[in-house]
Amino acid sequence: MPTAAELIQGILTGDRSSLARAITMVESTNTKHLSISNEIIEACLPHSGKSIRLGITGVPGVGKSTFIEALGTRLTSLGKKVAVLAVDPSSTLSKGSILGDKTRMPELVKNNNAFIRPSPSSSSLGGVARKTRESIILCEAAGYDTILIETVGVGQSETAVHSMVDFFLLLKITGAGDELQGIKRGIVEMADAIVINKADGQNIKQVDLAKLVFTKALHLYPPKENNWVPPVLSCSSLTHQGIAEIWEMIQNYITSNQKSGYFYTHRKSQNKYWLLQTIEEHLQRQFYQNSNVKNTLDKMIQEVIDGKISPFSAAEKLIRLSKER
Amino acid sequence: MPTAAELIQGILTGDRSSLARAITMVESTNTKHLSISNEIIEACLPHSGKSIRLGITGVPGVGKSTFIEALGTRLTSLGKKVAVLAVDPSSTLSKGSILGDKTRMPELVKNNNAFIRPSPSSSSLGGVARKTRESIILCEAAGYDTILIETVGVGQSETAVHSMVDFFLLLKITGAGDELQGIKRGIVEMADAIVINKADGQNIKQVDLAKLVFTKALHLYPPKENNWVPPVLSCSSLTHQGIAEIWEMIQNYITSNQKSGYFYTHRKSQNKYWLLQTIEEHLQRQFYQNSNVKNTLDKMIQEVIDGKISPFSAAEKLIRLSKER
Incomplete structure (x- = not known):
């Protein structure tokens, strides 16, 4: 496996196979590849x-x-x-x-x-x-x-x-x-x-x-x-x-x-959008993967749908559960 | 101040002033009123x-x-x-x-x-x-x-x-x-x-x-x-x-x-929408009110806008900060 430094060097000189391998790293779900791909991206950002x-x-x-x-x-x-x-x-x-x-x-x-x-x-x-x-x-x-x-x-x-x-x-x-x-x-x-x-x-x-x-x-x-x-x-x-x-x-x-100047302000607002979007996705994923939430969510949704509990009370209950160990 | 039971009784008999007072309770930002208004709403839900x-x-x-x-x-x-x-x-x-x-x-x-x-x-x-x-x-x-x-x-x-x-x-x-x-x-x-x-x-x-x-x-x-x-x-x-x-x-x-039957399925999906919507709002509020996040967010947004850090790395940093004491 090539090092991050090798891949960065390859990308910056326009080497297609380094680019392809770096993208594979970015796409990898293997957590071992995460720090390498982050390093590559941060090095490529200025370029x-x-x-x-x-x-x-x-x-x-x-x-x-x-x-x-x-x-x-x-x-x-x-x-x-x-x-x-x-x-x-x-x-x-x-x-x-x-x-x-x-x-x-x-x-x-x-x-x-x-x-x-x-x-x-x-x-x-x-x-x-x-x-x-x-x-x-x-x-x-x-x-x-x-x-x-x-x-x-x-x-x-x-x-x-x-x-x-x-x-x-x-x-x-x-x-x-x-x-x-x-x-x-x-x-x-x-x-x-x-x-x-x-x-x-x-x-x-x-x-x-x-x-x-x-x-x-x-x-x-x-x-x-x-x-x-x-x-x-x-x-x-x-x-x-x-x-x-x-x-x-x-x-x-x-x-x-x-x-x-719209071209540049538009890109800047896109960058900001992706920051906030990523945070939102993370918060949601974290909440819905919580085991207490997982165990209760379907039941809560059903009670809300059936009008047995208000959506707001149900949300409060789920949020409380998500904080318990 | 009337009790929750009195207000519920009033609402269910169509008393306008009980209704008005209960709505005032629901609208109140005073946390003391929260449990009373929740009690009233849960009692009114079946009706x-x-x-x-x-x-x-x-x-x-x-x-x-x-x-x-x-x-x-x-x-x-x-x-x-x-x-x-x-x-x-x-x-x-x-x-x-x-x-x-x-x-x-x-x-x-x-x-x-x-x-x-x-x-x-x-x-x-x-x-x-x-x-x-x-x-x-x-x-x-x-x-x-x-x-x-x-x-x-x-x-x-x-x-x-x-x-x-x-x-x-x-x-x-x-x-x-x-x-x-x-x-x-x-x-x-x-x-x-x-x-x-x-x-x-x-x-x-x-x-x-x-x-x-x-x-x-x-x-x-x-x-x-x-x-x-x-x-x-x-x-x-x-x-x-x-x-x-x-x-x-x-x-x-x-x-x-x-x-x-669309009338009823539509209402049910509205109930579910409000449950998920409330959870989302809560998660966001909690995150953005975190003092570490508050102290760093503007700087991070600026770095992201300026292309100094990728939106995804910035999001990761902020999320990590939100979990620190």
Whole structure:
């Protein structure tokens, strides 16, 4: 096993296998690896933060992999170094991982300026999110200047990804008339842009229609904090039509937000968010793993549901129990 | 001071002054009153739950008081007993309480079948919400069969009110063209109906237009759990035009949801929500009031914001500190 110092040295010189091994360390649930991974992260922190972090979400079937392959290939052709990560808690429930199969990005996986990492497995979204967020730091320290983070638009993971990226992109395809059907509540609100994929062949007319519907829908939301009005674009990951324009739009967003300073205040508030979020998760885990609480919780919930005890009294009882030995 | 037994006896026989005094006890921050109020609530619980709980939200100026006055008067004319409560955390910051001034409901306040209670003052939304939720129990035990809970649609209080009512009504007025402007994110999604107030005089044409806009907007959201499609209605709290229809709509909702069983499962999940919510609030309060945490938190937040330490390491440090003496 390489030492922390060796891995740090490797990462900072852009060695891919050191990066991969360090991420494995970060993802490890083995407590022996915790102090090593903490040491690596703290050493990489001063070298991190210089990338553009881009979140990409969309329900299964929308073509996230081919889109990332197309965008990633475009980026490397512009001389960029691209890392692709994933937040996919569903993979732990063996519903199939979004990035588990690297062969879904056959071009990018062969590309020396691209680094693809499947979703870490963890029992909780909090765990997956933490590991992904620390992997971002390692990738940045290894010199990757564009980080693409993929997630599935069906659970709570979009909120987590939204809280770790500079730009959040919602990928869609045209459907059966009502284009807005099936979008999880809140996802449209989080999007900095909507991109309608598979704009090719017979589909183009429908795509233009969908663009209108989404543009209207986006106008129903209050303006964003930075006054950005999310645009609706389309592309074909097959013909690469529209991919260049999407990247140009994202770059314009980043540049103008860096000028206004929003880019930096946004990152700072994200850092603070993750601090408070981690504390909250820890407090909850500690409480619900307490053996007294474990033994009583179900009974208490049932009594509360049945109206036999008020939720507030039940909470007080459980909290008292959690403090007893 | 009356004993808990006296107050319980009074509440269960519908004595208004016992109810008022018991609510004062529930709202008290004096720890001496805690065991008495707990005793009262536990005694009232078996007699509670038989009312219809209706949440009413809307930004200041929308006419919530006159609407509640009109609806409440309609309800008492139908033989109902109406209690009006408020969740208004803003009042504690002396921004002015929504129900603080009872004279804003001159008719209802004289009505023997109506009970109006201003918003409790508390330093936190959690505190206000808890007190309101326990007051609902006392009002129900005192025989009130319709509970109206008012809140201001500008903060986090709508989520709290939404989690304690059977039906959530969003009150609006017509504005300057874009009717959806200024609605806080998420509130439209929570609404079981939108009612456009002040549909009188010169305003009627604009109201009809606004109804169209809102109906369209509501169709952009995914269907509700119980497949209810929130309707858009209008009324004049001045002429009482439309008030009867609004109540009829709410009654139809309640009846069909009671038939389907959704009414009851919804209440049960609300009870469970309040149990978990109370536990969460307690854990957070306990952590952030710890003196070690208090002394270090700001410094840690700054280091995290500045990227000097990762949010996860900072969280670990703070948690360790919270356990030291």
